[in-house]
Amino acid sequence: MTAFATDTLVSVSQLTRRFGDFTAVNEVSFDVPRGRVFGFLGPNGSGKSTTIRMICGLLVPTSGRITGPQGLDIVKRAESWKKRLGYMSQKFSLYLDLTVKENLEFFGTVYGLSKERLAARIAKLAARLRFERFLGTITETLSTGYRQRVALAAALLHEPELLVLDEPTGGVDPRGRRLFWDLIYELANDEGMTVLVTTHYMDEAEQCDQLTFILNGQLIAKGTPHDLKGSLRDHIFEVVPPGEPFAALAAVRDDAALEDSYLFGVRLRAVAKAGRAQDVATLLSRFGTPTAAEPSLEDVFVSLARSYAAASQPAVSV
Numbered sequence: 001m002t003a004f005a006t007d008t009l010v011s012v013s014q015l016t017r018r019f020g021d022f023t024a025v026n027e028v029s030f031d032v033p034r035g036r037v038f039g040f041l042g043p044n045g046s047g048k049s050t051t052i053r054m055i056c057g058l059l060v061p062t063s064g065r066i067t068g069p070q071g072l073d074i075v076k077r078a079e080s081w082k083k084r085l086g087y088m089s090q091k092f093s094l095y096l097d098l099t100v101k102e103n104l105e106f107f108g109t110v111y112g113l114s115k116e117r118l119a120a121r122i123a124k125l126a127a128r129l130r131f132e133r134f135l136g137t138i139t140e141t142l143s144t145g146y147r148q149r150v151a152l153a154a155a156l157l158h159e160p161e162l163l164v165l166d167e168p169t170g171g172v173d174p175r176g177r178r179l180f181w182d183l184i185y186e187l188a189n190d191e192g193m194t195v196l197v198t199t200h201y202m203d204e205a206e207q208c209d210q211l212t213f214i215l216n217g218q219l220i221a222k223g224t225p226h227d228l229k230g231s232l233r234d235h236i237f238e239v240v241p242p243g244e245p246f247a248a249l250a251a252v253r254d255d256a257a258l259e260d261s262y263l264f265g266v267r268l269r270a271v272a273k274a275g276r277a278q279d280v281a282t283l284l285s286r287f288g289t290p291t292a293a294e295p296s297l298e299d300v301f302v303s304l305a306r307s308y309a310a311a312s313q314p315a316v317s318v
């Protein structure tokens with residue numbers, strides 16, 4: 001853990017949100033370190049957006065605490081807190097009938113930027129996110145990728161301390177995603193901005209400094225990508241079967257020593273249950289010499305979700 005990680009911007013403690021009888025977020029606790037990229041992961045409906053909306057002061061928790069810089073009570077001081085953050089919601093938030101420039105001018109005015117500063121920020125962000133040529137375009141006619149770039153610019157106009165991005169790259173092509181992530185890094189590393197981001201893309205999760213994984217409203221793991229993979233390291237083996245890979249997979253997939261097995265291109269990968277690594281290596285050796293494979297975050301989360309479903313046990317921290 002680095003020195004940075006101890007400097008917390010937002011601390012979430014025992015956060016719970018119910019909608020009627022349904023508990024969407026269940027006693028979740030974590031710290032968001034300042035100046036870092038903090039990833040928030042979980043399947044659809046697991047409570048990511050609900051948690052984020054509470055952190056942004058947009059939704060009141062049923063119970064629990066959210067504390068900001070200098071002990072700021074975010075629940076009680078939501079109005080002043082909102083001015084210090086940039087929020088890009090999962091739902092598209094721009095006005096479709098306005099031009100891109102008009103949208104940015106509208107949001108800049110809401111943030112209270114002067115005319116000169118607003119013009120300078122729009123020019124800078126439009127250049128950085130490469131949408132200058134669309135400033136006069138009616139927003140409705142933009143592709144998803146460009147709409148997301150404009151929405152990101154809108155969240156950044158007032159140079160917030162905390163940038164909150166709820167699935168910012170859904171529907172964005174690889175080039176656009178690269179542009180987003182280059183900027184996210186630049187903001188965190190060069191300008192010390194804290195970024196809280198949700199994503200379903202594991203390659204993006206891999207790039208976060210810290211990750212939190214929630215399932216059914218409960219936090220089930222947190223740590224760096226490297227730490228999270230620790231429990232599966234030395235537990236994954238792969239081999240290139242000589243014949244049809246599907247046949248090889250079908251021949252081993254029900255073995256009791258396996259946590260998971262799947263095809264990765266032409267390779268057969270097998271994840272061993274705890275304490276069964278040697279058995280799995282032996283199992284695969286019928287197809288050739290198995291080699292150890294580095295776990296992916298997908299392996300980690302599939303494994304966590306399985307253990308959770310099997311035991312419904314409380315949070316583990318790595």
Ligand SMILES: Nc1ncnc2c1ncn2[C@@H]1O[C@H](COP(=O)(O)OP(=O)(O)OP(=O)(O)O)[C@@H](O)[C@H]1O
Nearest residue numbers: 019022024042043044045046047048049050051090
């Ligand atoms: N206003 C609401 N009223 C009732 N239920 C809600 C409300 N908002 C969210 N929920 C429910 O809470 C659960 C968590 O929703 P949430 O949007 O936080 O999930 P999510 O992790 O962001 O999912 P996704 O990956 O699909 O965006 C879902 O079952 C959702 O239907």
Ligand SMILES: [Mg+2]
Nearest residue numbers: 048049050090
């Ligand atoms: Mg969501």
